[in-house]
Amino acid sequence: MMTMDSHRPQRKPPMSRTSRFVVALICGMTVALSTGSGFTASAGSGVEFPPPPPLGLDEVPVPEDNPMTPAKVDLGRRLFFEKRISGDGTIACASCHMPQRGFSNGRQYAIGIGGRIGLRNAPTIINAAYNDTHFWDGRAKSLEEQAKGPIQHPAEMGATEAHIAKTLGALPSYRESFQRVFGSEKITLDRVVKAIATFERTILSGNSLFDRWFFGGDKAALTPAAVRGFKLFRGRGNCVKCHLVDSFSAPFTDHKFHNVGVGFDGRPTHPGREKITKRARDRGKFKTPTLRDISKTMPYMHDGSLKTLEEVIDYYDRGGLANPNLDPDMKPLKFSKLEKSDLLAFLHSLDGSPPIIQAPRPSR
Ligand code: HEC
Numbered sequence: 001m002m003t004m005d006s007h008r009p010q011r012k013p014p015m016s017r018t019s020r021f022v023v024a025l026i027c028g029m030t031v032a033l034s035t036g037s038g039f040t041a042s043a044g045s046g047v048e049f050p051p052p053p054p055l056g057l058d059e060v061p062v063p064e065d066n067p068m069t070p071a072k073v074d075l076g077r078r079l080f081f082e083k084r085i086s087g088d089g090t091i092a093c094a095s096c097h098m099p100q101r102g103f104s105n106g107r108q109y110a111i112g113i114g115g116r117i118g119l120r121n122a123p124t125i126i127n128a129a130y131n132d133t134h135f136w137d138g139r140a141k142s143l144e145e146q147a148k149g150p151i152q153h154p155a156e157m158g159a160t161e162a163h164i165a166k167t168l169g170a171l172p173s174y175r176e177s178f179q180r181v182f183g184s185e186k187i188t189l190d191r192v193v194k195a196i197a198t199f200e201r202t203i204l205s206g207n208s209l210f211d212r213w214f215f216g217g218d219k220a221a222l223t224p225a226a227v228r229g230f231k232l233f234r235g236r237g238n239c240v241k242c243h244l245v246d247s248f249s250a251p252f253t254d255h256k257f258h259n260v261g262v263g264f265d266g267r268p269t270h271p272g273r274e275k276i277t278k279r280a281r282d283r284g285k286f287k288t289p290t291l292r293d294i295s296k297t298m299p300y301m302h303d304g305s306l307k308t309l310e311e312v313i314d315y316y317d318r319g320g321l322a323n324p325n326l327d328p329d330m331k332p333l334k335f336s337k338l339e340k341s342d343l344l345a346f347l348h349s350l351d352g353s354p355p356i357i358q359a360p361r362p363s364r
Protein backbone atom coordinates (compact mmCIF):
# COMPACT_ATOMS: atom_id res chain seq x y z
CA MET A 1 0.00 0.00 0.00
CA MET A 2 2.73 2.40 1.00
CA THR A 3 4.74 2.02 -2.16
CA MET A 4 1.63 2.51 -4.20
CA ASP A 5 0.67 5.60 -2.29
CA SER A 6 4.08 7.16 -2.75
CA HIS A 7 3.87 6.48 -6.49
CA ARG A 8 0.57 8.26 -6.74
CA PRO A 9 0.75 11.00 -9.34
CA GLN A 10 0.38 14.37 -7.67
CA ARG A 11 -0.12 17.85 -9.00
CA LYS A 12 0.04 19.37 -5.53
CA PRO A 13 3.17 21.09 -4.22
CA PRO A 14 5.62 18.90 -2.25
CA MET A 15 4.69 20.49 1.12
CA SER A 16 1.22 19.07 1.12
CA ARG A 17 2.44 15.72 -0.12
CA THR A 18 4.68 15.54 2.93
CA SER A 19 1.94 16.52 5.32
CA ARG A 20 -0.39 13.99 3.74
CA PHE A 21 2.25 11.34 4.22
CA VAL A 22 2.63 12.31 7.89
CA VAL A 23 -1.13 12.17 8.42
CA ALA A 24 -1.18 8.77 6.78
CA LEU A 25 1.61 7.53 9.04
CA ILE A 26 -0.08 8.83 12.17
CA CYS A 27 -3.25 7.04 11.26
CA GLY A 28 -1.40 3.79 10.73
CA MET A 29 -2.07 4.00 7.02
CA THR A 30 -5.82 3.89 7.47
CA VAL A 31 -6.12 6.81 5.09
CA ALA A 32 -4.45 4.92 2.30
CA LEU A 33 -6.39 1.75 3.08
CA SER A 34 -9.72 3.49 3.05
CA THR A 35 -9.01 5.40 -0.14
CA GLY A 36 -12.20 6.20 -1.95
CA SER A 37 -14.59 5.41 0.86
CA GLY A 38 -13.04 6.84 4.00
CA PHE A 39 -15.36 9.73 4.65
CA THR A 40 -16.84 8.49 7.88
CA ALA A 41 -14.15 10.27 9.89
CA SER A 42 -15.30 13.10 12.11
CA ALA A 43 -13.60 16.47 12.11
CA GLY A 44 -10.77 16.79 14.61
CA SER A 45 -9.86 13.09 14.59
CA GLY A 46 -6.64 13.90 12.68
CA VAL A 47 -7.85 12.09 9.57
CA GLU A 48 -7.64 14.20 6.44
CA PHE A 49 -11.04 15.28 5.10
CA PRO A 50 -11.91 14.84 2.36
CA PRO A 51 -9.61 11.82 2.09
CA PRO A 52 -6.97 11.83 -0.65
CA PRO A 53 -8.37 10.80 -4.05
CA PRO A 54 -7.95 7.19 -5.17
CA LEU A 55 -4.96 6.24 -7.32
CA GLY A 56 -5.21 7.69 -10.83
CA LEU A 57 -7.33 10.71 -9.91
CA ASP A 58 -6.56 14.34 -9.15
CA GLU A 59 -7.57 16.26 -6.06
CA VAL A 60 -11.29 17.03 -6.24
CA PRO A 61 -12.01 20.68 -6.99
CA VAL A 62 -14.30 22.14 -4.31
CA PRO A 63 -16.04 25.50 -4.82
CA GLU A 64 -15.16 28.15 -2.25
CA ASP A 65 -18.77 28.80 -1.33
CA ASN A 66 -19.50 25.14 -0.61
CA PRO A 67 -16.76 23.60 1.54
CA MET A 68 -16.88 19.87 2.25
CA THR A 69 -17.63 18.60 5.73
CA PRO A 70 -18.50 15.07 6.86
CA ALA A 71 -21.93 16.25 8.10
CA LYS A 72 -22.69 17.86 4.73
CA VAL A 73 -21.71 14.67 2.89
CA ASP A 74 -24.03 12.69 5.12
CA LEU A 75 -26.94 15.09 4.59
CA GLY A 76 -26.29 15.04 0.83
CA ARG A 77 -26.38 11.25 0.80
CA ARG A 78 -29.77 11.22 2.53
CA LEU A 79 -31.12 13.82 0.10
CA PHE A 80 -29.75 11.88 -2.89
CA PHE A 81 -31.99 8.95 -1.87
CA GLU A 82 -34.92 11.12 -0.72
CA LYS A 83 -38.01 10.40 -2.83
CA ARG A 84 -40.11 12.87 -0.85
CA ILE A 85 -38.26 15.71 -2.63
CA SER A 86 -40.08 14.84 -5.86
CA GLY A 87 -43.51 16.26 -6.69
CA ASP A 88 -45.34 12.95 -6.16
CA GLY A 89 -42.93 11.39 -3.65
CA THR A 90 -41.80 8.55 -5.94
CA ILE A 91 -38.47 9.57 -7.51
CA ALA A 92 -35.07 10.35 -5.99
CA CYS A 93 -31.74 11.08 -7.65
CA ALA A 94 -30.86 7.47 -6.82
CA SER A 95 -33.84 6.20 -8.87
CA CYS A 96 -31.90 7.07 -12.04
CA HIS A 97 -28.37 7.08 -10.61
CA MET A 98 -28.42 3.71 -8.84
CA PRO A 99 -25.26 2.84 -6.88
CA GLN A 100 -25.60 -0.85 -7.83
CA ARG A 101 -25.70 0.07 -11.55
CA GLY A 102 -22.61 2.23 -11.62
CA PHE A 103 -24.75 5.24 -10.63
CA SER A 104 -26.70 4.98 -13.89
CA ASN A 105 -29.99 3.09 -14.33
CA GLY A 106 -29.39 0.21 -16.73
CA ARG A 107 -32.03 1.53 -19.17
CA GLN A 108 -31.84 3.28 -22.51
CA TYR A 109 -33.73 6.29 -21.18
CA ALA A 110 -34.52 7.83 -17.82
CA ILE A 111 -37.96 7.39 -16.27
CA GLY A 112 -39.23 10.20 -14.07
CA ILE A 113 -42.40 10.88 -12.09
CA GLY A 114 -45.62 9.44 -13.47
CA GLY A 115 -43.55 7.11 -15.67
CA ARG A 116 -42.53 9.98 -17.96
CA ILE A 117 -39.69 9.05 -20.25
CA GLY A 118 -36.82 11.39 -21.15
CA LEU A 119 -34.92 10.84 -24.37
CA ARG A 120 -31.41 10.73 -22.97
CA ASN A 121 -29.43 8.03 -21.28
CA ALA A 122 -28.63 8.69 -17.62
CA PRO A 123 -24.87 9.19 -17.36
CA THR A 124 -22.99 7.96 -14.32
CA ILE A 125 -22.22 10.45 -11.58
CA ILE A 126 -18.94 8.65 -10.85
CA ASN A 127 -16.13 11.24 -11.01
CA ALA A 128 -18.61 13.90 -12.17
CA ALA A 129 -16.86 16.00 -9.49
CA TYR A 130 -14.09 16.63 -12.04
CA ASN A 131 -16.31 17.69 -14.93
CA ASP A 132 -16.09 21.33 -16.07
CA THR A 133 -19.66 21.14 -17.37
CA HIS A 134 -22.54 18.77 -16.74
CA PHE A 135 -25.21 17.08 -18.89
CA TRP A 136 -24.53 15.63 -22.32
CA ASP A 137 -24.68 19.12 -23.85
CA GLY A 138 -22.80 20.77 -20.97
CA ARG A 139 -25.61 23.14 -20.03
CA ALA A 140 -24.75 23.24 -16.29
CA LYS A 141 -21.48 24.67 -15.00
CA SER A 142 -21.38 23.15 -11.52
CA LEU A 143 -22.78 20.15 -9.68
CA GLU A 144 -24.86 22.56 -7.62
CA GLU A 145 -26.42 24.10 -10.73
CA GLN A 146 -26.82 20.64 -12.30
CA ALA A 147 -28.85 19.25 -9.39
CA LYS A 148 -31.44 22.02 -9.72
CA GLY A 149 -32.24 20.64 -13.20
CA PRO A 150 -33.75 17.21 -12.37
CA ILE A 151 -35.34 18.45 -9.12
CA GLN A 152 -37.43 21.02 -10.97
CA HIS A 153 -37.83 19.22 -14.30
CA PRO A 154 -41.49 18.28 -14.77
CA ALA A 155 -40.58 14.89 -16.30
CA GLU A 156 -37.93 14.01 -13.71
CA MET A 157 -38.66 14.99 -10.09
CA GLY A 158 -41.15 17.79 -10.75
CA ALA A 159 -40.63 19.64 -7.45
CA THR A 160 -40.72 23.27 -6.33
CA GLU A 161 -38.66 24.91 -3.60
CA ALA A 162 -41.85 25.50 -1.58
CA HIS A 163 -42.75 21.80 -1.82
CA ILE A 164 -39.29 20.73 -0.63
CA ALA A 165 -39.21 23.23 2.23
CA LYS A 166 -42.62 22.03 3.38
CA THR A 167 -42.08 18.25 3.11
CA LEU A 168 -38.55 18.11 4.49
CA GLY A 169 -39.26 20.89 6.98
CA ALA A 170 -41.90 18.66 8.57
CA LEU A 171 -39.21 16.12 9.49
CA PRO A 172 -37.24 16.94 12.67
CA SER A 173 -34.14 15.00 11.60
CA TYR A 174 -33.77 17.15 8.48
CA ARG A 175 -34.31 20.35 10.46
CA GLU A 176 -31.57 19.25 12.84
CA SER A 177 -29.20 18.37 9.99
CA PHE A 178 -29.75 21.66 8.16
CA GLN A 179 -29.11 23.46 11.46
CA ARG A 180 -25.85 21.54 11.98
CA VAL A 181 -24.60 21.88 8.41
CA PHE A 182 -25.76 25.37 7.45
CA GLY A 183 -26.25 27.11 10.81
CA SER A 184 -30.05 27.36 10.66
CA GLU A 185 -33.03 25.05 10.13
CA LYS A 186 -34.09 26.82 6.97
CA ILE A 187 -34.51 24.43 4.04
CA THR A 188 -33.87 26.11 0.70
CA LEU A 189 -33.23 24.71 -2.79
CA ASP A 190 -29.79 26.28 -2.65
CA ARG A 191 -28.88 24.38 0.52
CA VAL A 192 -30.35 21.13 -0.77
CA VAL A 193 -28.23 21.22 -3.94
CA LYS A 194 -25.12 22.25 -1.99
CA ALA A 195 -25.45 19.16 0.21
CA ILE A 196 -26.19 16.85 -2.73
CA ALA A 197 -23.22 18.21 -4.72
CA THR A 198 -20.97 17.67 -1.68
CA PHE A 199 -22.07 14.04 -1.50
CA GLU A 200 -21.42 13.65 -5.24
CA ARG A 201 -17.86 14.91 -4.73
CA THR A 202 -17.21 11.73 -2.73
CA ILE A 203 -18.38 9.39 -5.51
CA LEU A 204 -14.92 8.82 -6.91
CA SER A 205 -13.63 5.77 -8.66
CA GLY A 206 -9.97 5.11 -9.32
CA ASN A 207 -7.51 2.51 -8.08
CA SER A 208 -8.58 0.17 -10.89
CA LEU A 209 -6.29 -2.57 -12.19
CA PHE A 210 -5.32 -0.10 -14.91
CA ASP A 211 -4.32 2.54 -12.31
CA ARG A 212 -2.29 0.00 -10.33
CA TRP A 213 -0.45 -0.91 -13.51
CA PHE A 214 -0.06 2.57 -15.01
CA PHE A 215 0.45 4.75 -11.92
CA GLY A 216 1.24 2.19 -9.22
CA GLY A 217 3.95 0.32 -11.12
CA ASP A 218 2.33 -3.06 -10.48
CA LYS A 219 3.41 -4.92 -13.63
CA ALA A 220 1.20 -7.91 -12.88
CA ALA A 221 -2.01 -5.89 -12.47
CA LEU A 222 -3.03 -6.04 -16.14
CA THR A 223 -3.42 -9.13 -18.30
CA PRO A 224 -1.38 -9.17 -21.53
CA ALA A 225 -4.67 -8.70 -23.44
CA ALA A 226 -5.51 -5.54 -21.48
CA VAL A 227 -1.98 -4.20 -22.01
CA ARG A 228 -2.37 -4.75 -25.77
CA GLY A 229 -5.80 -3.12 -25.55
CA PHE A 230 -4.31 -0.02 -23.91
CA LYS A 231 -1.73 0.19 -26.70
CA LEU A 232 -4.56 0.22 -29.25
CA PHE A 233 -6.45 2.76 -27.14
CA ARG A 234 -3.46 5.10 -27.25
CA GLY A 235 -2.21 4.10 -30.66
CA ARG A 236 -4.13 3.07 -33.73
CA GLY A 237 -7.54 3.39 -32.07
CA ASN A 238 -6.81 7.02 -31.18
CA CYS A 239 -9.36 6.81 -28.36
CA VAL A 240 -7.04 8.77 -26.08
CA LYS A 241 -7.50 11.84 -28.30
CA CYS A 242 -10.83 12.40 -26.54
CA HIS A 243 -10.74 9.96 -23.59
CA LEU A 244 -7.67 11.52 -22.02
CA VAL A 245 -4.92 9.85 -20.01
CA ASP A 246 -1.77 11.73 -18.99
CA SER A 247 1.13 10.98 -16.72
CA PHE A 248 -0.58 12.64 -13.74
CA SER A 249 -4.10 11.33 -13.89
CA ALA A 250 -6.52 9.44 -16.08
CA PRO A 251 -9.92 11.14 -16.31
CA PHE A 252 -10.69 9.38 -19.64
CA THR A 253 -12.36 12.56 -20.86
CA ASP A 254 -11.07 15.80 -22.38
CA HIS A 255 -14.14 17.63 -20.98
CA LYS A 256 -14.89 18.73 -24.57
CA PHE A 257 -17.69 18.09 -27.04
CA HIS A 258 -17.43 15.98 -30.17
CA ASN A 259 -19.66 14.66 -32.91
CA VAL A 260 -18.89 10.95 -33.13
CA GLY A 261 -22.01 10.36 -35.23
CA VAL A 262 -24.28 8.85 -32.58
CA GLY A 263 -27.94 9.36 -33.45
CA PHE A 264 -27.37 10.01 -37.15
CA ASP A 265 -29.29 6.93 -38.20
CA GLY A 266 -32.37 8.52 -39.71
CA ARG A 267 -34.21 9.26 -36.45
CA PRO A 268 -34.69 12.92 -35.49
CA THR A 269 -31.35 13.88 -33.95
CA HIS A 270 -30.63 15.84 -30.81
CA PRO A 271 -28.86 19.14 -31.58
CA GLY A 272 -26.38 18.42 -28.75
CA ARG A 273 -23.96 21.21 -27.96
CA GLU A 274 -25.50 23.38 -30.68
CA LYS A 275 -28.49 23.91 -28.41
CA ILE A 276 -26.25 25.79 -25.94
CA THR A 277 -23.82 27.63 -28.24
CA LYS A 278 -26.27 28.21 -31.16
CA ARG A 279 -23.39 27.45 -33.53
CA ALA A 280 -24.14 25.12 -36.43
CA ARG A 281 -20.67 23.57 -36.16
CA ASP A 282 -21.63 22.21 -32.74
CA ARG A 283 -24.49 20.15 -34.15
CA GLY A 284 -24.48 16.58 -32.87
CA LYS A 285 -21.61 17.21 -30.47
CA PHE A 286 -21.88 15.68 -27.01
CA LYS A 287 -19.62 15.75 -23.97
CA THR A 288 -16.95 13.06 -23.91
CA PRO A 289 -17.98 10.78 -21.03
CA THR A 290 -15.52 9.19 -18.64
CA LEU A 291 -14.79 5.51 -19.25
CA ARG A 292 -14.26 4.62 -15.61
CA ASP A 293 -16.50 1.77 -14.41
CA ILE A 294 -17.80 1.67 -17.97
CA SER A 295 -18.61 -2.05 -17.77
CA LYS A 296 -21.36 -1.26 -15.25
CA THR A 297 -23.24 1.54 -17.03
CA MET A 298 -24.76 -0.07 -20.10
CA PRO A 299 -26.45 0.91 -22.38
CA TYR A 300 -24.14 3.52 -23.87
CA MET A 301 -24.09 6.92 -25.59
CA HIS A 302 -26.34 9.96 -25.01
CA ASP A 303 -29.30 8.15 -26.53
CA GLY A 304 -28.51 4.76 -24.99
CA SER A 305 -28.49 3.34 -28.52
CA LEU A 306 -25.58 0.90 -28.05
CA LYS A 307 -26.35 -1.95 -25.68
CA THR A 308 -22.95 -3.42 -24.92
CA LEU A 309 -19.26 -2.49 -24.98
CA GLU A 310 -18.86 -4.92 -27.87
CA GLU A 311 -21.38 -2.83 -29.83
CA VAL A 312 -19.50 0.35 -28.91
CA ILE A 313 -16.21 -1.12 -30.17
CA ASP A 314 -17.88 -2.25 -33.42
CA TYR A 315 -19.34 1.24 -33.77
CA TYR A 316 -15.92 2.90 -33.55
CA ASP A 317 -14.45 0.19 -35.76
CA ARG A 318 -16.85 1.30 -38.51
CA GLY A 319 -15.74 4.92 -37.98
CA GLY A 320 -19.08 6.06 -36.53
CA LEU A 321 -22.14 7.20 -38.46
CA ALA A 322 -21.47 9.54 -41.37
CA ASN A 323 -22.84 13.08 -41.11
CA PRO A 324 -21.66 16.50 -42.29
CA ASN A 325 -20.26 17.35 -38.86
CA LEU A 326 -18.46 14.10 -38.01
CA ASP A 327 -15.26 14.64 -35.98
CA PRO A 328 -12.18 14.33 -38.24
CA ASP A 329 -10.71 11.86 -35.72
CA MET A 330 -13.46 9.37 -36.52
CA LYS A 331 -12.17 6.93 -39.16
CA PRO A 332 -12.76 3.24 -39.86
CA LEU A 333 -10.24 1.35 -37.70
CA LYS A 334 -10.36 -2.13 -39.25
CA PHE A 335 -9.66 -3.94 -35.99
CA SER A 336 -9.17 -7.70 -36.07
CA LYS A 337 -11.25 -9.94 -33.80
CA LEU A 338 -8.31 -10.23 -31.40
CA GLU A 339 -7.80 -6.45 -31.33
CA LYS A 340 -11.46 -5.95 -30.47
CA SER A 341 -11.26 -8.39 -27.58
CA ASP A 342 -8.02 -6.76 -26.37
CA LEU A 343 -9.71 -3.35 -26.34
CA LEU A 344 -12.60 -4.86 -24.41
CA ALA A 345 -10.22 -6.38 -21.85
CA PHE A 346 -8.66 -2.94 -21.39
CA LEU A 347 -12.06 -1.26 -20.89
CA HIS A 348 -12.87 -3.84 -18.21
CA SER A 349 -9.63 -2.99 -16.40
CA LEU A 350 -11.12 0.47 -15.71
CA ASP A 351 -13.53 -0.94 -13.13
CA GLY A 352 -12.46 0.87 -10.01
CA SER A 353 -13.47 1.23 -6.42
CA PRO A 354 -16.41 3.60 -6.14
CA PRO A 355 -17.59 3.84 -2.53
CA ILE A 356 -20.24 1.33 -1.54
CA ILE A 357 -23.29 3.43 -0.82
CA GLN A 358 -26.27 1.91 0.95
CA ALA A 359 -29.71 3.50 0.76
CA PRO A 360 -30.15 5.18 4.15
CA ARG A 361 -33.23 4.48 6.27
CA PRO A 362 -35.92 7.10 5.56
CA SER A 363 -35.30 10.18 7.69
CA ARG A 364 -38.05 11.07 10.18
C1 HEC B 1 -35.60 10.64 -14.08
C2 HEC B 1 -34.22 10.21 -14.01
C3 HEC B 1 -33.23 11.13 -13.33
C4 HEC B 1 -33.32 11.67 -12.08
C5 HEC B 1 -34.44 11.54 -11.07
C6 HEC B 1 -32.07 12.38 -11.86
N1 HEC B 1 -31.26 12.27 -12.96
FE1 HEC B 1 -29.40 12.98 -13.15
N2 HEC B 1 -29.45 12.59 -15.11
C7 HEC B 1 -30.45 11.92 -15.77
C8 HEC B 1 -30.26 12.04 -17.20
C9 HEC B 1 -31.13 11.44 -18.28
C10 HEC B 1 -29.12 12.85 -17.38
C11 HEC B 1 -28.56 13.34 -18.71
C12 HEC B 1 -29.49 14.44 -19.19
C13 HEC B 1 -28.92 15.32 -20.25
O1 HEC B 1 -27.71 15.34 -20.43
O2 HEC B 1 -29.69 16.03 -20.88
C14 HEC B 1 -28.63 13.16 -16.04
C15 HEC B 1 -27.45 13.86 -15.78
C16 HEC B 1 -26.93 14.02 -14.50
C17 HEC B 1 -25.60 14.52 -14.21
C18 HEC B 1 -24.58 14.96 -15.22
C19 HEC B 1 -23.38 14.11 -15.27
C20 HEC B 1 -22.39 14.79 -16.20
O3 HEC B 1 -21.39 15.26 -15.74
O4 HEC B 1 -22.69 14.92 -17.38
C21 HEC B 1 -25.47 14.56 -12.85
C22 HEC B 1 -24.26 14.99 -12.04
C23 HEC B 1 -26.74 14.10 -12.30
N3 HEC B 1 -27.59 13.78 -13.33
C24 HEC B 1 -27.05 14.10 -10.96
C25 HEC B 1 -28.37 14.00 -10.50
C26 HEC B 1 -28.82 14.41 -9.19
C27 HEC B 1 -27.96 15.01 -8.10
C28 HEC B 1 -30.16 14.14 -9.13
C29 HEC B 1 -31.12 14.42 -7.99
C30 HEC B 1 -31.21 15.81 -7.60
C31 HEC B 1 -30.51 13.55 -10.41
N4 HEC B 1 -29.42 13.50 -11.22
C32 HEC B 1 -31.77 13.07 -10.72
C33 HEC B 1 -31.48 11.23 -15.16
C34 HEC B 1 -31.94 11.54 -13.89
Ligand code: HEC
Nearest residue numbers: 237239242258262286287288289300301302312316327329
Ligand atom coordinates in the same frame (compact mmCIF):
# COMPACT_ATOMS: atom_id res chain seq x y z
C1 HEC C 1 -13.43 12.37 -31.38
C2 HEC C 1 -13.48 12.07 -29.97
C3 HEC C 1 -13.62 10.61 -29.56
C4 HEC C 1 -12.85 9.55 -29.95
C5 HEC C 1 -11.69 9.52 -30.92
C6 HEC C 1 -13.36 8.40 -29.22
N1 HEC C 1 -14.40 8.77 -28.43
FE1 HEC C 1 -15.52 7.53 -27.27
N2 HEC C 1 -16.85 9.03 -26.94
C7 HEC C 1 -16.71 10.34 -27.39
C8 HEC C 1 -17.95 11.05 -27.19
C9 HEC C 1 -18.22 12.51 -27.51
C10 HEC C 1 -18.86 10.13 -26.64
C11 HEC C 1 -20.35 10.37 -26.36
C12 HEC C 1 -21.06 10.35 -27.71
C13 HEC C 1 -22.56 10.44 -27.68
O1 HEC C 1 -23.19 9.99 -26.73
O2 HEC C 1 -23.11 10.99 -28.65
C14 HEC C 1 -18.13 8.87 -26.49
C15 HEC C 1 -18.64 7.71 -25.93
C16 HEC C 1 -17.91 6.55 -25.69
C17 HEC C 1 -18.37 5.42 -24.92
C18 HEC C 1 -19.72 5.32 -24.21
C19 HEC C 1 -19.66 5.98 -22.86
C20 HEC C 1 -20.98 6.07 -22.14
O3 HEC C 1 -20.95 6.30 -20.92
O4 HEC C 1 -22.04 5.95 -22.76
C21 HEC C 1 -17.36 4.50 -24.92
C22 HEC C 1 -17.36 3.15 -24.23
C23 HEC C 1 -16.29 5.03 -25.72
N3 HEC C 1 -16.66 6.29 -26.16
C24 HEC C 1 -15.09 4.38 -26.00
C25 HEC C 1 -14.21 4.82 -26.99
C26 HEC C 1 -13.17 4.00 -27.56
C27 HEC C 1 -12.86 2.58 -27.15
C28 HEC C 1 -12.56 4.76 -28.52
C29 HEC C 1 -11.46 4.37 -29.46
C30 HEC C 1 -11.74 3.22 -30.32
C31 HEC C 1 -13.20 6.05 -28.51
N4 HEC C 1 -14.20 6.05 -27.58
C32 HEC C 1 -12.85 7.12 -29.33
C33 HEC C 1 -15.57 10.87 -27.96
C34 HEC C 1 -14.60 10.11 -28.60
